Amino acid sequence: MTDHIAEREIQTEQEFVDRVYVQLDKSASAAQELAREGHSRGHLGHEGGLVERDAIVYQAARRIAQLDAAHEGLVFGRLDLDESVDSEPRYIGRIGLRDDQRDSLLIDWRAPAAAVFYQATAAEPHNVVRRRVLRSSGPQVVGVEDELLDAGNAAAERLPIIGEGALMAQLSRARDRSMHSIVATIQAEQDKAIRAPGKGVTSISGGPGTGKTVVALHRAAYLLYTDRRRYEGGGVLVVGPSGVFMRYIERVLPSLGETAVALRSLGEVVDGVKAVRHDEPAVADVKGRARMAELMRRAARQPVPGGPEEFRYFYRDDVLTLDRRALSQLRRQLMSHGARNRQLPRVARTLLDALWRQVRGERGRERGRDSFDEELLSQQAFVDFASSWWPPLTAQDVLGWLRDPEVLARVGDGVVSTEDQRLLVKSWADGALSVEDVPLVDELRYALGDVPERHDDDHPLDDVSQAVDLQELTTAADREYAPSGRAWAPPTHRIEDDGFAHVLIDEAQDLTPMQWRMVGRRGRTASWTIVGDPAQSSWPDRAEADAARATALDGKDVHAFHLSTNYRNSSEIYEYAAAYAERVGLDADLPTAVRSTGVAPREVDSGGDLEGATRAAVADVAGQVSGTVGIVVPVARRSMVNAWLASWPEFADDARGARAAVDSSVPPSGVDRIVVLTGVDTKGLEFDGIVVVRPDEIEQESTTGRATLYVVLTRATQLLTILR
Numbered sequence: 001m002t003d004h005i006a007e008r009e010i011q012t013e014q015e016f017v018d019r020v021y022v023q024l025d026k027s028a029s030a031a032q033e034l035a036r037e038g039h040s041r042g043h044l045g046h047e048g049g050l051v052e053r054d055a056i057v058y059q060a061a062r063r064i065a066q067l068d069a070a071h072e073g074l075v076f077g078r079l080d081l082d083e084s085v086d087s088e089p090r091y092i093g094r095i096g097l098r099d100d101q102r103d104s105l106l107i108d109w110r111a112p113a114a115a116v117f118y119q120a121t122a123a124e125p126h127n128v129v130r131r132r133v134l135r136s137s138g139p140q141v142v143g144v145e146d147e148l149l150d151a152g153n154a155a156a157e158r159l160p161i162i163g164e165g166a167l168m169a170q171l172s173r174a175r176d177r178s179m180h181s182i183v184a185t186i187q188a189e190q191d192k193a194i195r196a197p198g199k200g201v202t203s204i205s206g207g208p209g210t211g212k213t214v215v216a217l218h219r220a221a222y223l224l225y226t227d228r229r230r231y232e233g234g235g236v237l238v239v240g241p242s243g244v245f246m247r248y249i250e251r252v253l254p255s256l257g258e259t260a261v262a263l264r265s266l267g268e269v270v271d272g273v274k275a276v277r278h279d280e281p282a283v284a285d286v287k288g289r290a291r292m293a294e295l296m297r298r299a300a301r302q303p304v305p306g307g308p309e310e311f312r313y314f315y316r317d318d319v320l321t322l323d324r325r326a327l328s329q330l331r332r333q334l335m336s337h338g339a340r341n342r343q344l345p346r347v348a349r350t351l352l353d354a355l356w357r358q359v360r361g362e363r364g365r366e367r368g369r370d371s372f373d374e375e376l377l378s379q380q381a382f383v384d385f386a387s388s389w390w391p392p393l394t395a396q397d398v399l400g401w402l403r404d405p406e407v408l409a410r411v412g413d414g415v416v417s418t419e420d421q422r423l424l425v426k427s428w429a430d431g432a433l434s435v436e437d438v439p440l441v442d443e444l445r446y447a448l449g450d451v452p453e454r455h456d457d458d459h460p461l462d463d464v465s466q467a468v469d470l471q472e473l474t475t476a477a478d479r480e481y482a483p484s485g486r487a488w489a490p491p492t493h494r495i496e497d498d499g500f501a502h503v504l505i506d507e508a509q510d511l512t513p514m515q516w517r518m519v520g521r522r523g524r525t526a527s528w529t530i531v532g533d534p535a536q537s538s539w540p541d542r543a544e545a546d547a548a549r550a551t552a553l554d555g556k557d558v559h560a561f562h563l564s565t566n567y568r569n570s571s572e573i574y575e576y577a578a579a580y581a582e583r584v585g586l587d588a589d590l591p592t593a594v595r596s597t598g599v600a601p602r603e604v605d606s607g608g609d610l611e612g613a614t615r616a617a618v619a620d621v622a623g624q625v626s627g628t629v630g631i632v633v634p635v636a637r638r639s640m641v642n643a644w645l646a647s648w649p650e651f652a653d654d655a656r657g658a659r660a661a662v663d664s665s666v667p668p669s670g671v672d673r674i675v676v677l678t679g680v681d682t683k684g685l686e687f688d689g690i691v692v693v694r695p696d697e698i699e700q701e702s703t704t705g706r707a708t709l710y711v712v713l714t715r716a717t718q719l720l721t722i723l724r
Helices: 003-041 047-069 112-119 154-158 166-172 188-194 212-226 228-234 243-249 281-288 292-300 324-335 341-356 362-377 380-389 395-401 405-412 418-427 435-448 470-480 513-522 542-553 571-583 610-624 635-647 695-700 705-713
Strands: 075-081 090-093 104-108 128-137 140-148 201-206 236-240 261-265 311-315 318-322 502-505 527-532 558-563 602-604 629-633 674-678 687-693 716-723
Touching: 003 075, 003 090, 003 104, 003 128, 003 140, 075 112, 090 112, 104 112, 112 128, 112 188, 128 154, 188 212, 188 558, 201 212, 212 228, 212 236, 212 502, 212 527, 228 236, 236 243, 243 261, 281 292, 281 418, 281 435, 281 513, 292 395, 292 405, 292 435, 292 513, 311 341, 311 362, 311 380, 318 324, 318 341, 324 341, 341 362, 341 380, 362 380, 395 435, 405 418, 435 513, 502 513, 513 542, 571 705, 571 716, 610 629, 610 635, 610 687, 610 716, 629 635, 635 674, 687 695, 687 705, 695 705
Parallel strands: 090 104, 201 527, 201 558, 236 261, 236 502, 502 527, 602 716, 629 674, 629 687, 687 716
Antiparallel strands: 075 090, 075 128, 128 140, 311 318
C-alpha cells in the first residue's frame, strides 16, 4: 500500500470528521440556547416557570457537559458493510449525533447498532467487510488502521486495507500517565462482558494485561447509556485501590461521555473522609480482619471516657442518685433500642424515668410527674449531665477513644490479642487516618447511627418513642463535649445517602473483609461489576475475604466472564513474569500475550553502588521508550530513591514531581514521565518501561510479597529491568 493511498484515505476521513465537528458545534450552540431559554422561564412570575427553568437548565447543562467531554477522539470507527445491508459506511463515535435533516451522522458506541463494531471477527463477520479505526489528535485525523473481515465479499476488492490492524497498532503505542479509552480496539470476549445483563453481579476475571479495568469502565458507561434513569438517578460508584490509580483512570469515563460517576479510592469511599497513607503490612492485616467489626461494635457501646459517672439531685424531700451501676443499666436499656445516636431523643425521658422512680416524699408526689419533669429540664445541671453522659458522637471520636491502651484492652478483650492491641495503639498514636482505618470509621458510623433531625413542632417529652430535647442537649454538648478540640456538629452526609444503583470494584482481590463490609453497604440494592485476579492479591486470607464478599453481594446472581488474552505485555516480559509466578507457587491465571518485541527482560547486579546502578538503568530504559517509566522500590527505600531522582539533572524535565515527593507518602502526580512507586502502588497501572529495585526486599515486605512482585513484573509494556 503506497503512502499516496494512505494519505488519500486519511483525507477522505478528515472531510467526514470535519462535518461531525461542525454538527457538534451546532449541537453545543443549541444546548446553550436551550439553557438561556430555561433561565428566562424563571422570570414568568409563577411557580410553574421555576419548575420549567430547573428542568430545562438541568437537561441543557447535562448535554453541554456531554458534548464538551466528547471533543477528544470524537470519531474513532467506521464500518463498511455488505452492500445488501447498507451501502453507506457507518461511523462510530463517543456520542451520537444527527445532521440537520435528523439523519444519523454518528452512532454512539454504546448503541445496539454499534455492537457489531466490537463483535465482528473474521470467523463471524456479521456482514462487516472492513472495520476501520481512525486515530486522531483533537479534530485532526492522523492515521487509519483497517481489518478486512470478509475477504470473499465482492466489496472487498474495492476497499483499500491500511495499517497493521487496529489492536496491534494500539498495543505498540507509548503510554502516558492516563489510561485512554480503547473503545476502538475492544475485542469480542471483552465486548460480551461490557454488554452483560444489568442485574446481579458481573464478575470479570483474567490475568495481567487482559484489559479487565478498561472493560469494566466501559461497562459502567454502557449501563448509563442503556438505563440512564436508573443508574444516573441512583448513582454509579467506581472503587479502585489507590488515589494514583483513580487519577490514572479518571479520563476514561468522561472521554466516553459520562460525567455522573463517583470515582473513589478505598481511602475515599466514606463521604467526608480521605486517607492516602497505608499502614505497615502487619498492622494492615490486623485492621482488615472481620473481627474488627466486633471491636468497633463494642467501642460504640462504651461509656464516654471521662464522662460523668454519677448524678445527684435534691428534689423536695428526696436525694435522687444515679450511680455508675444505674447508669450502666440505663445505657444498656437505651442501646437495646438500636444505634447509639438514634437514641438521643430517648435520653431525657430515660433519665427522668429513672429519677422519678426514686421520688418517695409526699411533697414530690403531690406535685406530680409533669412538674418534676419541668423542674429538672429547667436545671442546667441536669442538661449538662445528660449531654455529657450521652453526647452525639462521630465515628472519629469513638475511634480516638481506642488510642488509650486501657480502653482498647477493655474493648478488645477476647477479640484482638495483646500484640495486636500494641500494633493498633502504635498506629493510632498520631491521630491520622490510614486507608485501612476508613472501613473502621464506616463500621462505627453504622454502629453509632445518624443523629435524628429535629423538627420545629417536636416537644421535649411528647411520648417515649419520640421524646426529644436535642436542641438543649446538643447545645450543651457544644459547650461541654468536644473530644477532638472542636464543637460537635452533625455530619452533612447521612447514612441513608450511602446507597448506589451500581457498584464497580477494581482490583477486588485486594479487598480486606472490612473493606468488603464497607463497600457492601453502598451496594445493598445495586447491581455490581467486580474485577480481579486472585494471583495478584495482597490480602493473605482468601477464605475470609471470600466470605465477606459473599455477604456483601447477598445472594445476587453472578454472571462470570474470563478474559484470556494479555494485550499489555510483550510476550518476552510476560513469559518472564509467568515463570516467576510458577516458580514461587502463585497458581496464577496465565493469559496469552499477543505481541513480541524481541527484547527480553534484563537482570542487573547492582553491586555496591545501588544509586549508580539505578541511575544507569533508568537512563537506559528512558532512552529507549517515549512513554512512561516506573521505578518500583521497597517501601523502606521510597524516600531515598525519590531523593536520588530529584537530584539527577538529566531527568529534571521527566520527573518534576520527584522533589515534592521526597518526604511524602503520596506518589507524584501530574505529567511526570518518570515516577517512583512501591509495589502496591503499581496495582492497575502500566508503564512503557519498569526498573525494579531490590525485588527480594519487595518479596519480604509482607506475607503476600510474592504476589506483589508478580504484579510489578507485569506492569511493563516494552522494557523490564531488574536490579538484583
